[in-house]
Amino acid sequence: MIFTLSSYNVIQYLQQADLCSSEDGASAKRLPETNNKNANLLVTLKGDRTLLVKQEHQIDDNRIPQEFFKEWLFHQLLQQFPVLGNIAEIASLVLHFDEKNSILVRNYLSEYFELRKFYQSSDIYPLEITTAIGSSLGVLHRATFNRREYRDFMATAPQGQFRYQYYNPAQGIESISSDIFGKVPTEALKFYALYQRYESIEGAIAELAAAWKPCCLTHNDLNLENILVHSRWNQLDNCLVRLIDWEACAWGEPAFDLGTLVASYLGIWLESLVVDTSLSLEESLQLAAIPLEILQSSILALIQAYLSAFPMILEYRRDLIQRVVQFAGLVLIQNIQKSIQYGRYFDSIGIYILQVAKDLLTKPQESVMTVFGISESEIVRPFAKLTKLPQANKEQNLVRLFNNKSRLRGC
Ligand SMILES: Nc1ncnc2c1ncn2[C@@H]1O[C@H](COP(=O)(O)OP(=O)(O)O)[C@@H](O)[C@H]1O
Ligand SMILES: [Mg+2]
Incomplete structure (x- = not known):
């Protein structure tokens, strides 16, 4: 029988663990x-x-x-x-x-606040904050990149258990069984039906899974609830942000951490869509209460700060930017599925998000502009001189996945 903590026994537990004493007035x-x-x-x-x-x-x-x-x-x-x-x-x-x-x-860091709540209450998107997140992540990935001793250490298993297998996050939604009917709202069933109809999504996820190369320590759950921002962020030079909740951390793929962050910022835009049966997806995207342009600046500041901290990654991941875009699409889909699973409110915005996510996954090259507001070569150019890679080479090595000329709708 496992001991269950409650607000009644937690203080006694902490005292026994020598983490506080009876004089602490806990x-x-x-x-x-x-x-x-x-x-x-x-x-x-x-x-x-x-x-x-x-x-x-x-x-x-x-x-x-x-x-x-x-x-x-x-x-x-x-x-x-x-x-x-x-x-x-x-x-x-x-x-x-x-x-x-x-x-x-x-x-517990009492002077820090959850980033999601910060954005919800202030409705501002300071570039200092996304810059701090990008450089913190770049520092983490760079410091652990290709270091075998850290990789082996992170493969330690809990006592009496097997070593962890690497977890490949490039996974689609499992096929649904008939017992789902009645358990989820009709709109959610539409989401599953549409997902299954888009065969190109499965193809893109399979390609992403095959290209997955774990090479550094990754957080693996960088949503806006797991990032804290200091209450005096505008007066500090460092420690503006903290990354918490390292329960999913592992030896992994840097593009996945970046893609998860990008998905969080795109999510703010997409969740502010105006949905009405009289509006097309394109019109809804344009009428979003929080315009894409505001979030694009934040996303761009994030990737630029990341690349400043870790320019060498471009030598190893020439397709980094496109992979980030694809992972962002995947994470948007996974987030919708989690919402349905946890029984959270689900409405037709989820269907719209699926369509945007599909474009990110299947047309990453065209979608770069949508996500960052500038082209892939404009993003990487300032960092090319910091790496050994000639610019021309970089362009040649970009994998064009799908030959679709259209840009993401509404952008
Ligand atoms: N060290 C901390 N300092 C301040 N707030 C924290 C800290 N750790 C967690 N929190 C707050 O508690 C919430 C839940 O913690 P987290 O570790 O993310 O648990 P969960 O597994 O429930 O997501 C966070 O979203 C954050 O708001
Ligand atoms: Mg958390």
Whole structure:
């Protein structure tokens, strides 16, 4: 029987783990669940110290998943290899991991806010923030790129279990069975039907999966809930942002992390679409309450900061920009599926997003302009002189996947 944490027993648990004492005047509260996977408790201690205590839920057969193990392993990697010290600054310190009960304790960063909430409440998209995210990610990928000792370390398995297989995120939606009828809204069924009708999507995902080359440490879940921004971001020169929730981190594909971020920004635009039966997709895209141009500037600042921190990646991934666009399309589709699975509200915007995502996946070269607002060669040109790669070569090596001349509609 696994010990279950609650706001009643968490303080005693922390005292036994030597993370606080009876003089700390600790108080605990449960945070609303963001997913069905784990419970989060916030414990406030004397002297403005706050801890976030997380416990993974048990799954049916009395087992608990071991996702926290990966975050713990990442933390151990930073301890084991002091040369990675600067990476610790972009994350949040892990203080304790209890493998048996799957409990993880993190330092809670009270001065930071979730980036999604920041955008929702301020409705501004400062380039300083996306620049900070791009350089933090570039630093992480560059510092770990092709380093066998880090790769082997990250392949450590929890006690008594097998080593992790590399996880290839380029996966489509599994074929749906008839028991889905009645469980999901009609609009969601339309989404599945349309997805299955677009054969080109499956082809593009298969190609993305085949091209997948794990080469550095990746976060693998860079949505806007897992990025924190400092409350005084406009007065700081560094540590503007922190990347949290490293439960999915692994040896992986850099374009996937970038694609996930791009999908988050495109998602802000797409979720602000005006949907009406009298409007075409093109009209809806143009009438979005948050215009694409605003998000394009943020996405461009992000990729430019990333490439400034890690220009060498262009020597190894000549098709990086197009792969990023494809992964962004894939993540948009995966996000819709997650929304349906978790029973969140689903409406026809999901259908519109699928159509945009399809273009990103199947026509990446044409879609670069839509995503970044400038062409692929304009993006990489300033960094070409920082790498050994001649510009002409780079153009030749761009893989043209589909011979479709049309640009993404509405853009
Ligand atoms: N170290 C931290 N400092 C401040 N806020 C945090 C920290 N860790 C998590 N949070 C907040 O708690 C939320 C849930 O934490 P997270 O680790 O992402 O768990 P989940 O697995 O539930 O997504 C985050 O989205 C963020 O708002
Ligand atoms: Mg999270």
